[in-house]
Amino acid sequence: MPKSTPEELPAGPTTLRVIIGGNLRRLRQAAEISREDAAYEIRADASKISRLELGRVSFRLRDVRDLLVMYGVQDEDEIERVVDMARAANQPSKWHRYNDYLPDWFSNYLEMEGAASMIRTYEVQVIPGLCQSEDYARAVMMLGYGHTPLQEIDKRIEVRMKRQEILDREESPPQLWAVIDEAALHRPFGGVGVMRGQIKALMEFCDKPNVRIQIVPFSAAGAHSGAGAPFTWLRFAYEELKDVIYLEHLTGGMYLERDNEIDAYQAAMEHLCVQALQPNRTQDFLEAFLRDHYS
Incomplete structure (x- = not known):
């Protein structure tokens, strides 16, 4: 994922969701974790993980943090950066x-x-x-x-x-x-x-x-x-x-x-x-x- 803050990205909420979702998908696959196991971690079903990874739904910040930890991300600064991006992705579009x-x-x-x-x-x-x-x-x-x-x-x-x-x-x-x-x-x-x-x-x-x-x-x-x-x-x-x-x-x-x-x-x-x-x-x-x- 580009090392940019939400304020530096020209992307709107929809685009940010796709960027974050794609990153979560790659991390999950690299960790060899199934959608079903990831879903269990955040008390959801596999279809929820699929929608998150496609950027089609908003994020619960707790879910993003839990998934990153599950996928092996240990750098707290990196976790906070992605959580901040997820928070920005949940905001209304400038076209709202x-x-x-x-x-x-x-x-x-x-x-x-x-x-x-x-x-x-x-x-x-x-x-x-x-x-x-x-x-x-x-x-x-x-x-x-x-x-x-x-x-x-x-x-x-x-x-x-x-x-x-x-x-x-x-x-x-x-x-x-x-x-x-x-x-x-x-x-x-x-x-x-x-x-x-x-x-x-x-x-x-x-x-x-x-x-x-x-x-x-x-x-x-x-x-x-x-x-x-x-x-x-x-x-x-x-x-x-x-x-x-x-x-x-x-x-x-x-x-x-x-x-x-x-x-x-x-x-x-x-x-x-x-x-x-x-x-x-x-x-x-x-x-x-x-x-x-x-x-």
């Missing part, structure tokens, strides 16, 4: 105050996004959320949630803008690599003025040292991999966390974690990056597009 406006599945995504060291995303019809201007975000929200109360729309937009803060944080900001189909630039959400502002915002994002943006132009030869299927690939700095592919649909989100699934989307992303304009050409392309379509 938006719970009334966000579905559970998306709240979990926000935590993982905040803990990622690399975010690679492909979008077909809209500009990626991490690169949206506020006016553009509002236009997209109003179209997709036209019957939603304005207060809820405002809160969703607030969340979208706060998400972008991770790109400018002082400690370990993630690398963002976005591949955008040219079709997204042609969809005038909010009208000409809003799209003009959005494209200018994209050009400003290109100036960030940790952001790389590529456009897949209509002139790209043939049908490209991933066509019609936006996705996000999250990579983490913690060995306890495997890469995740996130797919979003109308009523929910899906997380893919199997090696063969990750490999397939990784290959698709690499192919897209080859077919897209190279990042050093993005600003020139956007400037010409702005002049030709939204001047």
Whole structure:
């Protein structure tokens, strides 16, 4: 487990639970202790140990301490460090105050996004959320949630803008690599003025040292991999966390974690990056597009 305190970790409670659970699983396996025996130690059943190791439930601090001792951890400072992390993992997410406006599945995504060291995303019809201007975000929200109360729309937009803060944080900001189909630039959400502002915002994002943006132009030869299927690939700095592919649909989100699934989307992303304009050409392309379509 990384030698970091809870305050130093960008991970939210959900991610911390996965990190702690993965560490407990490795310690148990190294000690050659069965789930059943571990469960007996904390007066539970084997399914409880499984859920703890997958990070799907909150921790009783006494259980964490008892399991660490059972697994052979003798360093009291290390035990206290892990217990402190478990205590932090039991706290509400920083997105907690938006719970009334966000579905559970998306709240979990926000935590993982905040803990990622690399975010690679492909979008077909809209500009990626991490690169949206506020006016553009509002236009997209109003179209997709036209019957939603304005207060809820405002809160969703607030969340979208706060998400972008991770790109400018002082400690370990993630690398963002976005591949955008040219079709997204042609969809005038909010009208000409809003799209003009959005494209200018994209050009400003290109100036960030940790952001790389590529456009897949209509002139790209043939049908490209991933066509019609936006996705996000999250990579983490913690060995306890495997890469995740996130797919979003109308009523929910899906997380893919199997090696063969990750490999397939990784290959698709690499192919897209080859077919897209190279990042050093993005600003020139956007400037010409702005002049030709939204001047």
